[in-house]
Amino acid sequence: MRVDNCFFCGRPAWPSKGITFMRNDGKSFRFCRSKCHKNFKMKRNPRKLKWTKAYRKNAGKEMTVDSTLQFAARRNVPVRYDRELFAKTLKAMERISEIKARRERIFYKKRMAGKRAREVAAARKLVADNEHLLPRLRGSEKRRLAELAGERGVDVEELEREELAAKASGKKSKAFGGEVKRLRVRTDGGVEEITESFGGVVGEDDDEDDGFEDEDDEMDTD
Structure with missing residues (x-):
């Protein structure tokens, strides 16, 4: 089974999937999906689109120099079938995939080292430059x-x-919280205006009985 890479984005284009474009001069272009095919017909540069492999390599987000990448190079050299060689090749492919994945993780950690410190420094600089806009x-x-x-x-x-x-x-x-003004009716018939916060009466304990009744409470005077 031959798996070609997409001519535009670099992703693998599996057999019976994707689009193949044949130019008049006989050159073929393999695309993994219609999105890549449309961008190719619009003559867009894949190095300027962030979702392509070409952009990521130029931006330093992908490994470009590594020994494991040489195994993925195309070799159109016919080799006589050998069962033992075929079995060894499959084992070697699995081992190479493991090594490549481990090296990619290490490459990612080194590339992202210090990102948190840079973000904190940028945030502090932004706050320091626009301190006059902060609420007081x-x-x-x-x-x-x-x-x-x-x-x-x-x-x-x-x-x-x-x-x-x-x-x-x-x-x-x-x-x-905010403050609310309420009217309290005393037991002797007097009315007094007090100020309450969302947490209760300012400067008073809600559990104590101070001889006042809320105006909102139902009172039966009959």
Whole structure:
């Protein structure tokens, strides 16, 4: 079974699959799929398309100099059939595939070494250059976060980061919520206006009975 490489992208074109194009001068071009055939007819350069083998080799993303690549070279030399030679060839093909896969993994690790550090450095540079666009906390918000951090026993900087992230995403933060004004009716008939946060009454304990009743509670005065 003869497996040719695609003339455009370099992928293997299996028998009975793909497209074969015969030019007027008798030269044949093998394509693995219609996508490669159409790009070939549009006279596109495969070295400029990122999904082709030619581009990846020029960009240094594929191995170009390796002893295992020489075995894939085409050899149109007729050899008399020998059963032992055929069996040895199959074993050698499996062993060469294993060696090639291992070398490709090593090549990939060396190529990607230091990528994380470069990404972090680029992100820090971007933040430093556009620091004036970052959201800022008001003084009242910083004091509220400091009090909340003292109650929870957590770091203030962590709460500030959560608050800034919530502001940037447009969501409400759990650390610092909005405030709601409510009317409470006292048991003696008086009405008092109080301010509550999303976590409860500011400066009061919800579990304690302070003699107030919420206006939202149902009251039967009859």
